[in-house]
Amino acid sequence: MNIITPTADGSNTLYNETIGEHYHSKHGALQESRHVFIDAGLKFVSAEKSDISILEVGFGTGLNFILSVDYCSQHNIHLDYTSIEAFPLTTEVINQTGYSAYVSSEIWNSFISNYNEALHHPQALSEHCKLEIPHTTLDNFTTVKRFDLIYYDAFSVQHQPEMWTNEIIAHACNFLKPGGTFVTYAITGNLKRAVKACGFTIEKLPGAPGKREMLRAIKI
Ligand SMILES: C[S@@+](CC[C@H](N)C(=O)[O-])C[C@H]1O[C@@H](n2cnc3c(N)ncnc32)[C@H](O)[C@@H]1O
Helix, strand or coil, X not given: CEEEEECCXXXXXXXXXXXXXXXXXXXXXXXHHXXXXXXXXXXXXXXXXXXXXXXXXXXXXXXXXXXXXHHXXXXXXXXXXXXXXXXXXXXXXXXXXXXXHHCCXXXXXXXXXXXXXXXXXXXXXXXXXEEECCCCCHHHCCCCCCEEEEXXXXXXXXXXXXXXXXXXXXXXXXXXXXXXEEEECCCCHHHHHHHHHCCEEEEEEECCCCCCEEEEEEEC
């Protein structure tokens, strides 16, 4: 069961009763998503590319997705977005988040109307934006595609340790192109070692409010 919960910046998140954790930071869902994934990830990669493929781990509410579409439409970027999700939410729950307020109605409506189909097949939301949400767990996910950017947005190591083992991080990193970028809201000694072992250089960046630091890593 997921319960809609307000966060400190006024945006909502969901509280997942089974896992015992929120989908986003209690200090601000919207500001965390913008800080970690858009500013440290997408903006960084878009300095050198105008055609960007993203692999997200944990689609959840789609907040990272809609903010990415918004950014790409404002900067004339072609976006190819694949997001693995083991437990997809219903459109009814997604509609209750209030996230439609953060993007144009055109972006929101094309997201909602393509969401269920995107769980089965890639969908073109516009000429410039494709979405696919493989309904599977990360460990069972495979593809021949390689991505420019990974948004690693799993529940925390305290609540879902199996999403932060060396093996699963290496599995995810395998889908990144050489020179590709990996961003996540978390940073721990184990995570840094796991990513370095995959041949990445790492950067510690200031975290979103409520977290001192976050990780950005580049595949050599
Ligand atoms: C922190 S939330 C993601 C928040 C999301 N990015 C958003 O913007 O709303 C973590 C997500 O990972 C999903 N998840 C849990 N276990 C998973 C697994 N083994 N493989 C893929 N996704 C998983 C959860 O269902 C949840 O949607």
